[in-house]
Amino acid sequence: METIINADHFIELEHRHGAHDYHPLPVVLERGEGVYLWDVEGKKYFDFLSAYSAVNQGHCHPRIVNALQKQAQVLTLTSRAFHNNKLGKYMEYVTKYFDFERLLPSNTGAEAVEASIKITRKWGYTVKNIPSNKAEIIVCSQNFHGRTSTIISFSSDSESKVNFGPHASGFITIPYNDLEALEAILETHPNIAGFLVEPIQGEAGVYTPDENFIRKARSLCSEYNVLLIADEIQTGIGRTGSLLAVCGNCSCAGDCERQENSYTRPDILILGKAISGGTYPVSAVLCDSSIMDVIQPGQHGSTFGGNPMACSIAMEALEVIRDEKLTQNARHLGELFRTAMQEYIETSTIVLKVRGKGLLNAIVINDTETSNTAWNICIQLKENGLLAKPTHGNIIRFAPPLVISEDQLYECVEIITKTLKAFEK
Numbered sequence: 562m563e564t565i566i567n568a569d570h571f572i573e574l575e576h577r578h579g580a581h582d583y584h585p586l587p588v589v590l591e592r593g594e595g596v597y598l599w600d601v602e603g604k605k606y607f608d609f610l611s612a613y614s615a616v617n618q619g620h621c622h623p624r625i626v627n628a629l630q631k632q633a634q635v636l637t638l639t640s641r642a643f644h645n646n647k648l649g650k651y652m653e654y655v656t657k658y659f660d661f662e663r664l665l666p667s668n669t670g671a672e673a674v675e676a677s678i679k680i681t682r683k684w685g686y687t688v689k690n691i692p693s694n695k696a697e698i699i700v701c702s703q704n705f706h707g708r709t710s711t712i713i714s715f716s717s718d719s720e721s722k723v724n725f726g727p728h729a730s731g732f733i734t735i736p737y738n739d740l741e742a743l744e745a746i747l748e749t750h751p752n753i754a755g756f757l758v759e760p761i762q763g764e765a766g767v768y769t770p771d772e773n774f775i776r777k778a779r780s781l782c783s784e785y786n787v788l789l790i791a792d793e794i795q796t797g798i799g800r801t802g803s804l805l806a807v808c809g810n811c812s813c814a815g816d817c818e819r820q821e822n823s824y825t826r827p828d829i830l831i832l833g834k835a836i837s838g839g840t841y842p843v844s845a846v847l848c849d850s851s852i853m854d855v856i857q858p859g860q861h862g863s864t865f866g867g868n869p870m871a872c873s874i875a876m877e878a879l880e881v882i883r884d885e886k887l888t889q890n891a892r893h894l895g896e897l898f899r900t901a902m903q904e905y906i907e908t909s910t911i912v913l914k915v916r917g918k919g920l921l922n923a924i925v926i927n928d929t930e931t932s933n934t935a936w937n938i939c940i941q942l943k944e945n946g947l948l949a950k951p952t953h954g955n956i957i958r959f960a961p962p963l964v965i966s967e968d969q970l971y972e973c974v975e976i977i978t979k980t981l982k983a984f985e986k
């Protein structure tokens with residue numbers, strides 16, 4: 562006799578056998594296509610998280626899946642002890658795509674952030690001549706750069722760090738979007754090697770800084786001979802309506818002479834998530850030779866970094882971004898989304914504001930940080946066929962795959978506003 566396996570069964574299995582490291586929405590997914598997901602009971606949803614912006618190209622994109630299948634049949638992993646026939650091509654492709662001279666391959670976002678910290682420190686000692694072990698990196702409060710023990714050392718989220726010490730030193734925290742604080746530290750601290758920053762703080766609740774923040778931070782970093790390190794793991798690759806969030810108002814998706822537009826060039830660019838379309842763990846650090854060449858054989862490495870699967874999948878995933886004009890779509894639909902939400906907010910008591918760029922947006926719920934309202938709204942959104950999750954307390958992020966169409970977007974606005982109306986006071 563066939564047993565009926567429902568969602569509770571799978572949730573219970575995870576709960577019984579897994580680490581309790583996440584608090585997921587109670588939905589068990591088994592299939593995805595484009596902007597849609599289906600759960601084990603066959604219910605269909607719009608995905609408004611996109612695996613934290615990893616699935617920008619949509620679920621199971623046929624071209625990316627094909628690249629995976631083709632590569633899986635011939636070669637999956639060699640390690641870097643030997644060369645493979647995909648890594649060089651990939652490095653050439655990605656460095657051209659983003660206009661940097663060199664690429665360091667890795668797998669997860671946190672791993673790429675770690676590598677960028679090592680590169681920055683070593684550059685500080687060997688190029689800037691900072692005294693041994695004195696290098697410092699400036700970071701922003703409310704940052705999210707990953708979960709390793711070094712990275713959580715400079716998190717301002719106590720849940721992420723309490724009881725995980727001793728924490729790593731060498732990091733100085735300033736408020737986000739505060740150029741005066743940045744300059745004050747640069748003026749008084751001669752041993753600063755880098756400034757690590759998210760051009761928009763995604764996890765913190767989609768905090769979009771002032772228009773000129775990154776550009777001015779760039780000139781301060783240049784003035785004080787400090788590396789500007791942009792963590793675009795969440796904001797990069799079309800998500801915010803430009804190829805990178807540091808491209809500002811340019812929506813050419815990388816085909817222009819970026820320096821002539823609003824592009825702010827970081828010294829180090831960190832990518833992850835959507836570089837593979839969520840099909841495989843791929844991340845990368847990009848910078849020019851004058852910085853990357855501080856790393857010599859034996860000083861860094863990763864068994865899986867730069868494997869032929871990752872290279873083939875990521876090249877196809879980046880081709881899809883360009884061919885399908887997903888950056889331009891994100892820009893256009895993002896504007897429509899915020900306009901529609903803004904219209905709703907005019908008469909709403911439950912939503913305070915909508916903010917964001919491109920298709921990385923969030924609404925702020927009119928309740929305390931510790932209330933369950935945002936969570937309860939997300940549960941109801943799920944019932945109504947749309948999956949989203951609170952970021953911090955009372956903030957809900959809305960980040961659909963960039964392949965979403967205008968009709969689908971308006972259908973989602975309907976679901977969201979209908980759901981919110983039930984929570985109006």
Ligand SMILES: *Cc1c(COP(=O)(O)O)cnc(C)c1O
Nearest residue numbers: 669670671705706707792794795
């Ligand atoms: C997701 C994310 C990371 C960490 O990436 P993992 O792949 O989860 O290690 C780092 N920085 C930012 C901005 C992110 O959004």
